[in-house]
Structures are given as structure tokens and as C-alpha cells.
Amino acid sequence: MSTTTLLVLSLVVVAAALVLRRLRPAWYWLSIGVTLAALRVVVRYASVMDACGLTVPPSRLRLTLARLTNRPAPESRPPRILSFRPTRTGLVLRVKLRPGQDAFDFAASTDRLRHSFAMHSVTSREIKSGVVELRMTGYDVLERVQMPAKVEREGLRIPVALREDGAVHYRDYRQVPHSLNLGATKSGKSVYQRHLVKELASRHVALVGIDCKQGVELAPLARRFSALADNPDDAADLLEALVQRMADTYQVIRREQRISADTPDEEITADLWGLPEELRPVPVVLLVDEVAELALFSNTAQKKRRERIITALVRLVQLGRAAGIYVEICGQRFGAELGDGITMLRSQLTGRLSHRVNDEASAKMAFGDISPDAVLATTQIPVERPGLAVAGDSTGGWVRIRTPFTTMRQAVNACTANAHRTPVLDGLDSFRPVLPDLTPVEIPAPASTTKPLTA
Numbered sequence: 001m002s003t004t005t006l007l008v009l010s011l012v013v014v015a016a017a018l019v020l021r022r023l024r025p026a027w028y029w030l031s032i033g034v035t036l037a038a039l040r041v042v043v044r045y046a047s048v049m050d051a052c053g054l055t056v057p058p059s060r061l062r063l064t065l066a067r068l069t070n071r072p073a074p075e076s077r078p079p080r081i082l083s084f085r086p087t088r089t090g091l092v093l094r095v096k097l098r099p100g101q102d103a104f105d106f107a108a109s110t111d112r113l114r115h116s117f118a119m120h121s122v123t124s125r126e127i128k129s130g131v132v133e134l135r136m137t138g139y140d141v142l143e144r145v146q147m148p149a150k151v152e153r154e155g156l157r158i159p160v161a162l163r164e165d166g167a168v169h170y171r172d173y174r175q176v177p178h179s180l181n182l183g184a185t186k187s188g189k190s191v192y193q194r195h196l197v198k199e200l201a202s203r204h205v206a207l208v209g210i211d212c213k214q215g216v217e218l219a220p221l222a223r224r225f226s227a228l229a230d231n232p233d234d235a236a237d238l239l240e241a242l243v244q245r246m247a248d249t250y251q252v253i254r255r256e257q258r259i260s261a262d263t264p265d266e267e268i269t270a271d272l273w274g275l276p277e278e279l280r281p282v283p284v285v286l287l288v289d290e291v292a293e294l295a296l297f298s299n300t301a302q303k304k305r306r307e308r309i310i311t312a313l314v315r316l317v318q319l320g321r322a323a324g325i326y327v328e329i330c331g332q333r334f335g336a337e338l339g340d341g342i343t344m345l346r347s348q349l350t351g352r353l354s355h356r357v358n359d360e361a362s363a364k365m366a367f368g369d370i371s372p373d374a375v376l377a378t379t380q381i382p383v384e385r386p387g388l389a390v391a392g393d394s395t396g397g398w399v400r401i402r403t404p405f406t407t408m409r410q411a412v413n414a415c416t417a418n419a420h421r422t423p424v425l426d427g428l429d430s431f432r433p434v435l436p437d438l439t440p441v442e443i444p445a446p447a448s449t450t451k452p453l454t455a
């Protein structure tokens with residue numbers, strides 16, 4: 001093969017790689033990117049760590065030994081690599097800190113590491129004392145979200161989104177029972193909720209919905225819902241019925257505790273999950289869409305209704321966890337301006353998720369009491385990336401996530417396929433939703449209003 005042919009061939013390969021990298025970054029990463037990036041990290045590791053100030057100077061002992069043996073002074077040492085593995089979206093590097101190093105040094109250097117290793121993003125976290133994990137992504141994984149084929153699908157741990165470091169973000173109801181999902185209009189709240197329902201559909205769980213937008217978001221998914229309210233009056237009754245169900249579940253737990261009174265303390269159940277399977281009531285996920293509609297009032301009757309609703313919600317979030325009742329509240333704003341009880345309610349919603357918001361005050365409603373960094377990250381979500389959100393928890397940790405785009409049709413299909421799993425809930429029978437007619441309806445052409453022309 002002549003040199004010219006070789007040159008042309010190399011140019012074509014490089015051009016193809018560049019095009020692939022631009023148009024299909026995930027394919028580029030899997031085919032070429034991962035090898036190049038891994039080589040880059042391995043070759044540059046020591047010098048990058050040094051440049052980022054993540055090395056430690058030689059100990060006195062090493063210096064003395066070098067002096068005694070007439071050898072040149074030893075160099076500063078980077079942290080020891082414990083493991084290094086490529087993933088579907090990036091690289092994961094685990095390092096053992098040297099004496100005197102701190103996980104915060106790494107957290108503060110992630111941006112420097114990112115551009116030194118030419119990666120898209122780098123995040124760090126201490127996984128155990130003295131061991132830091134650096135997760136690097138090779139491309140912007142949140143641009144076109146693709147969940148990995150293999151995700152944990154067990155119990156009430158739901159894969160809801162992809163994190164910016166390429167890991168799957170789970171909504172774990174048993175760890176974080178209640179959550180708040182905020183965002184301005186068109187920010188992606190409904191798509192998130194739809195995806196959540198699609199994933200919950202195949203689990204052993206009862207779905208209960210309140211959607212005061214006349215049910216436009218949840219009614220199409222009604223086949224998988226055990227109860228649904230589409231106006232504030234029904235919502236008040238439904239919430240009170242749920243509070244009653246919670247009390248009934250506590251009775252079952254109490255009875256079981258008495259039966260097993262001679263068993264050791266640690267075996268006496270204090271929540272639904274400790275009950276034997278045949279006695280265990282089905283757990284319930286309550287989804288509330290546009291919560292502000294429940295809190296607003298303009299006359300005395302509506303004010304009374306609001307009080308009933310907020311009281312029931314507060315009771316559910318305070319006591320629901322042990323009875324297996326989990327609450328997911330969704331809205332554009334959720335602050336003190338919605339009236340009494342809202343701040344108290346919010347403090348019990350330990351899971352926080354905020355899509356794009358219109359102002360800092362709204363971001364503070366999600367994260368003001370948890371993490372100022374998360375407030376800043378929320379205000380920086382761009383309009384042109386709906387679905388991007390900041391997820392946090394009460395420990396102050398937060399992460400950027402994006403849910404895969406889910407159409408209403410995909411969610412409806414999942415609900416229809418799992419309709420047989422919809423449990424009947426005692427006491428909530430009267431709230432069973434009217435099933436949507438999903439057969440295509442032919443829309444008649446509009447009658448012509450144009451008068452025929454006369455000569």
C-alpha cells in the first residue's frame with residue numbers, strides 16, 4: 001500500500017471518528033473513545049495529580065534514606081490506584097489517599113481533573129475512609145438519556161433517571177419515603193412522573209393519584225391506578241380515606257405485635273415490612289400533581305376543604321412510612337405563600353427534586369433548608385434542556401439527573417400491560433377511576449363556514 005493511500009485512509013478514519021463523536025457520542029465512546037481516554041489517564045496520571053496539587057511530598061524517612069544512599073531526592077507521590085475500570089459512559093478510578101490527604105482536596109479539584117484528563121465531567125466521593133472514587137464521563141450522558149439495559153428492578157427501588165456521572169439514579173421508597181418534585185411549567189415534571197408510573201406499574205404496589213388538572217396527566221394511566229381524584233373535593237375525601245387506611249394498617253401491625261409478644265424485642269415488627277407476607281397490606285404510592293390547586297381557596301367552604309386536605313397530607317407524611325404509604329408531591333412552587341401547614345409538610349418530604357425554576361426563591365423551596373449549592377445548581381438549569389433536574393436528600397447531598405424521555409403512549413402501554421396488578425384498596429373503592437377509552441376516535445372535519453360564492 002502506497003504512503004498516499006495510507007494517508008488518505010488515516011484521514012478518512014479520523015474524519016469518521018470526529019463525525020461519530022459529534023453525532024453519536026455514546027457509540028464513539030464505546031468504539032474508540034474508551035481506549036483513548038483510558039490510555040490518556042494511565043499515561044498522564046502522575047503528572048496530572050502533581051499539577052492538581054494531589055500529591056504528597058516524600059516523607060522524612062525517604063528523604064533521609066535517599067541522602068544516606070547518595071541517591072537523588074525522591075519525588076512527590078500521587079495517591080495509589082486501587083482499581084481502574086471502563087464503563088458504558090466513562091471511567092471509574094479508585095484511589096487510596098496518602099497520609100495527610102483529604103477527600104475534600106479531590107472534590108475541590110474535580111474541574112481541574114476534568115480538563116487535564118480531557119473528560120466531559122469528573123465527580124468524586126469518599127466511599128470509605130481514605131478511599132476516593134473518581135467517576136469520569138467521556139461525553140455528556142444527559143444530552144440523550146439512555147438507561148443501561150441492566151438495572152436493578154426490585155421491590156420499591158425504582159430506576160428513575162441517569163445521573164451526570166453516568167450512574168443510575170434510583171427513587172428508593174423505603175429509604176426516602178416521601179418526596180417533593182418542583183419545577184416551572186414545561187420543565188419536565190410530568191415526564192418524570194410519567195416515567196415513574198411506567199416503572200412502578202410492574203411492581204407490587206397500589207397507585208393512588210390526585211390530579212387537579214382535571215386528570216389530564218394521570219387519567220390516561222388509570223388502568224394501573226387503584227384510586228384517582230381529579231378535583232379538590234374528591235381529593236379531600238380520598239386523602240381522608242387514605243388516613244383511615246393508614247390507621248387500619250397500624251391496627252394490623254399492633255395485632256401482630258401482640259401475637260408475637262413472646263418473641264425477642266428485635267423481631268417485634270414496628271412497620272408494614274415486618275409483617276408476614278400473607279398479612280401485609282399492599283404498599284401505596286400517592287402521587288399528587290399540581291399541589292397548589294389543593295392549597296388555594298377563595299371562599300369559606302374552600303378554606304375548610306383546604307384545611308382537611310393539608311391536615312390529611314401532613315398526617316400521611318408524618319406517619320405513613322411505617323404503614324407503607326409513600327407520598328410524591330409535584331408542583332411549580334411549594335412555599336409558605338401557599339398558607340399554613342405547607343412548611344411543616346415540606347419538612348417531612350425528605351426526597352427533593354427540582355427541575356428548572358423561574359427564580360431563586362423557587363429553588364430555595366426545594367433546597368433552601370438542605371444545601372445552598374443545590375439551590376445554585378437548580379437556578380443554572382437551562383431552558384433548552386427540559387427534564388434536567390437536581391435531586392437531593394436531607395443529608396445535603398445532591399446530583400444532576402435527567403429522566404429518559406417517556407411518551408404518554410409508552411406510559412399508557414405499561415399501565416395497560418400491568419392492569420391485572422392493580423389492587424383493590426379497602427375503603428377507597430369509591431375512588432376507582434373511570435377507565436379511559438383508548439380506542440382511536442375519529443375527529444370529524446370542521447364544517448365549512450365559507451359561504452358559496454354566488455355569481
Ligand SMILES: Nc1ncnc2c1ncn2[C@@H]1O[C@H](COP(=O)(O)OP(=O)(O)OP(=O)(O)O)[C@@H](O)[C@H]1O
Pocket residue numbers: 183184185186187188189190191192386387388402403404405406
Ligand atoms: N426528560 C426529558 N427529556 C427530553 N425532553 C423532555 C424531558 N422532560 C420533558 N421534556 C420536554 O419538555 C416538555 C415539557 O415537559 P412536561 O410536560 O413534563 O413539563 P411540566 O413541567 O410538567 O409542564 P407543566 O407544568 O406545564 O405541565 C415535554 O413535552 C418534552 O418535549
